[in-house]
Amino acid sequence: MDRLEQPLPCISVHSLTGCAGEELVILENLQKALPLVRVVSFPFAQSANEMRPVDIAFVEGSVSQPHDLEKLKAIRATARWLVAVGNCAVWGCVQGGVCRRFTPEQMARDVYGQDNQIAALPSAPLDKYVRVDVKLSGCPIDAGQFLSVLASLLKDHLPYITHKPVCLECKLKENGCVLVEKNLPCLGPITAAGCGALCPTFGAACYGCWGPCEAPQMEAMEIVLKEKGYAIDEVISRLTAFGIPQEIYSRDKPLELKVSRQ
Amino acid sequence: MTDHERKTIHIPEVCRVEGHSAVHVDIDAGKVSSVTLDVFEGTRFFEKIVLGHHYEEIPHITSRVCAICSTGHVLAAIFAVEQALGIAPSSTTLLLRELLHLGMLIESHATHIYALALPDYVGAPDLSDLASRYPDQFENWNQLRNLGAAIQTIIGGRPFHPVNMHVGGLSRFPAHSDLKKLLAMLSSSLELAFSTCDLLLSFKPPVARTTQPVFLALVPRETEYGFFGNTVRSSEGWEEPVQNYKQYLGEHSVPYSHAKQSTARGKPLMVGSMARLSLFGHRLGRHARSVYTASPLASGDMNSLWNNLAQAIEIVECIYQAELVIEKLLVELPRGGGDTGLKRLPPKAGQGAGAVECPRGTLYHCYSLDDRGHIAAADMITPSAQNTARIELDIREVVTQFVDKEPETLQANLETLVRAYDPCNTCATHMVSVKYN
Numbered sequence: 001m002d003r004l005e006q007p008l009p010c011i012s013v014h015s016l017t018g019c020a021g022e023e024l025v026i027l028e029n030l031q032k033a034l035p036l037v038r039v040v041s042f043p044f045a046q047s048a049n050e051m052r053p054v055d056i057a058f059v060e061g062s063v064s065q066p067h068d069l070e071k072l073k074a075i076r077a078t079a080r081w082l083v084a085v086g087n088c089a090v091w092g093c094v095q096g097g098v099c100r101r102f103t104p105e106q107m108a109r110d111v112y113g114q115d116n117q118i119a120a121l122p123s124a125p126l127d128k129y130v131r132v133d134v135k136l137s138g139c140p141i142d143a144g145q146f147l148s149v150l151a152s153l154l155k156d157h158l159p160y161i162t163h164k165p166v167c168l169e170c171k172l173k174e175n176g177c178v179l180v181e182k183n184l185p186c187l188g189p190i191t192a193a194g195c196g197a198l199c200p201t202f203g204a205a206c207y208g209c210w211g212p213c214e215a216p217q218m219e220a221m222e223i224v225l226k227e228k229g230y231a232i233d234e235v236i237s238r239l240t241a242f243g244i245p246q247e248i249y250s251r252d253k254p255l256e257l258k259v260s261r262q
Numbered sequence: 263m264t265d266h267e268r269k270t271i272h273i274p275e276v277c278r279v280e281g282h283s284a285v286h287v288d289i290d291a292g293k294v295s296s297v298t299l300d301v302f303e304g305t306r307f308f309e310k311i312v313l314g315h316h317y318e319e320i321p322h323i324t325s326r327v328c329a330i331c332s333t334g335h336v337l338a339a340i341f342a343v344e345q346a347l348g349i350a351p352s353s354t355t356l357l358l359r360e361l362l363h364l365g366m367l368i369e370s371h372a373t374h375i376y377a378l379a380l381p382d383y384v385g386a387p388d389l390s391d392l393a394s395r396y397p398d399q400f401e402n403w404n405q406l407r408n409l410g411a412a413i414q415t416i417i418g419g420r421p422f423h424p425v426n427m428h429v430g431g432l433s434r435f436p437a438h439s440d441l442k443k444l445l446a447m448l449s450s451s452l453e454l455a456f457s458t459c460d461l462l463l464s465f466k467p468p469v470a471r472t473t474q475p476v477f478l479a480l481v482p483r484e485t486e487y488g489f490f491g492n493t494v495r496s497s498e499g500w501e502e503p504v505q506n507y508k509q510y511l512g513e514h515s516v517p518y519s520h521a522k523q524s525t526a527r528g529k530p531l532m533v534g535s536m537a538r539l540s541l542f543g544h545r546l547g548r549h550a551r552s553v554y555t556a557s558p559l560a561s562g563d564m565n566s567l568w569n570n571l572a573q574a575i576e577i578v579e580c581i582y583q584a585e586l587v588i589e590k591l592l593v594e595l596p597r598g599g600g601d602t603g604l605k606r607l608p609p610k611a612g613q614g615a616g617a618v619e620c621p622r623g624t625l626y627h628c629y630s631l632d633d634r635g636h637i638a639a640a641d642m643i644t645p646s647a648q649n650t651a652r653i654e655l656d657i658r659e660v661v662t663q664f665v666d667k668e669p670e671t672l673q674a675n676l677e678t679l680v681r682a683y684d685p686c687n688t689c690a691t692h693m694v695s696v697k698y699n
Contacts, residue, residue, distance in 0.1 A: 019327060027377060046387065108307070118305055120305055204425055252493060
């Protein structure tokens with residue numbers, strides 16, 4: 001059969017609760033994908049949207065309200081591959097981090113008043129509720145990584161996504177180390193790469209927005225940051241701000257137990 | 263349609279806006295009985311998210327309020343914290359912040375005009391249709407957006423969520439060679455910006471509101487048109503320092519929406535490109551001024567749909583200003599750029615408010631710091647929240663005036679109207695439905 005007559009694979013792009021950053025990255029790179037796929041739903045970018053079976057559904061944002069959950073379940077039911085894109089969908093991002101400190105009810109009361117009718121759920125990543133086939137973190141996702149995930153899935157391959165630490169990319173760029181040389185509280189040693197070691201390249205400390213790397217060496221990170229004079233509560237505050245569960249950094253005991261809070 | 267008919271216009275999800283919102287209009291015996299713009303974006307409680315974090319972390323966190331205007335949220339936060347700490351940024355730092363901000367305005371305005379608003383005017387239901395039937399416009403968008411993204415990448419580190427902006431200054435200066443690349447891109451984009459204005463001037467707005475809104479915008483800190491300032495001016499003739507924002511800007515929750523609504527001294531208000539042009543159009547540089555003075559805006563036609571045109575005029579101005587800023591930076595910065603030697607500032611208790619003119623209007627951040635430099639209290643008022651009450655009033659005026667129009671046409675017009683405000687629901691934490699009862 002003539003290749004042109006074959007129907008194009010279908011994709012959809014959805015957002016739950018987030019900053020719309022992944023949608024923006026996808027929109028800005030869609031031109032490269034348009035010859036290869038049909039976009040059947042992308043409400044951020046087009047008016048004609050259908051909820052029907054797709055080969056790949058990209059979902060950004062966290063589940064933060066009952067409406068998000070209904071939508072996610074409907075998307076899962078229509079998608080062959082469900083790809084969680086961005087820190088919100090993979091880890092829960094800042095709105096997930098804050099839900100470990102306050103309940104949604106407390107926050108709604110404080111921000112919207114006593115009589116608010118906000119139906120909020122504790123913000124959570126997608127895999128709390130549905131099966132997720134591919135997790136592509138980033139805040140925002142890297143355009144190159146997005147296109148390579150798309151290309152792999154279009155070829156029926158699960159994509160390879162690096163979880164090496166940021167330090168690896170930083171060394172490849174031959175940057176000076178901002179942790180060692182500038183005493184900045186850089187989280188690069190325990191954070192997943194993919195950004196091209198962006199913050200250290202700009203002379204600033206990595207703040208962990210892509211989530212943890214594989215087997216993060218938390219004990220060593222803690223020792224180094226203490227040596228540099230950073231209070232542990234500040235370190236933890238930085239670590240958990242972008243939705244990363246604190247437990248993930250400790251192998252046998254929760255980090256919190258070792259900490260004396262002020 | 264008789265006067266006794268009850269109708270509803272309901273737009274369950276306004277597409278081609280950032281985030282999620284619905285419009286609901288009830289019409290009773292030919293009269294509009296209620297209008298609600300419901301933002302059903304999930305709430306994220308940013309005022310709580312920042313609590314307890316060190317001030318250094320705040321710009322990175324508030325950046326995540328909204329991708330497309332992340333630079334605005336970063337800068338408003340930095341200005342507020344600097345105010346609280348009692349420090350003033352250097353003139354070089356301010357120039358670099360300004361350049362980054364101009365990049366955001368170009369990227370955001372271009373994306374709104376071409377990818378989000380234009381399909382209404384040319385009747386393109388989806389992106390591949392727009393890309394295949396309007397390849398030139400699609401290409402214009404790409405070029406202008408790339409320009410904005412390039413500015414933000416060179417100055418801030420990436421197209422949005424910048425990493426190079428900190429309380430007190432930047433961590434790295436750009437190299438002259440990179441700035442010169444931007445200059446070349448800017449000068450080749452000016453024509454595109456003019457043609458964007460021409461394109462928008464060629465569309466006749468299908469509907470119009472019937473009253474003039476109250477406009478609010480920051481008084482630019484220099485004598486030129488601009489986006490940073492410490493004082494706000496109202497079209498009703500008053501001025502107030504940003505630090506007093508709580509006194510002139512009312513903010514309240516509404517039961518049907520996750521976005522709060524604002525009023526200026528009790529009245530619905532409009533912020534954004536049209537407000538800025540209306541108040542400070544006389545300060546535009548020569549390129550943008552020539553377009554502005556020949557446009558319906560200069561003759562007082564304040565139809566909200568012209569906000570798209572206002573954005574296009576601002577793209578022209580932003581390109582012009584970015585060139586001027588780069589010329590100054592080429593004198594002030596070391597040739598190779600490089601590390602700035604930014605130092606951590608000693609913490610101090612205090613309170614401060616900061617504001618910037620974002621693509622959609624004035625954005626306020628306000629923080630209280632404790633003596634360790636951690637956030638004790640926070641408040642943010644977004645442009646989209648400020649516009650919501652005025653959007654509802656616009657819808658009411660338009661529906662009242664065109665109540666006999668075909669519901670499908672009217673609904674489409676209302677979506678176009680809402681979209682012209684370029685609402686950012688992720689910011690406002692809001693949709694369109696018109697119900698005729």
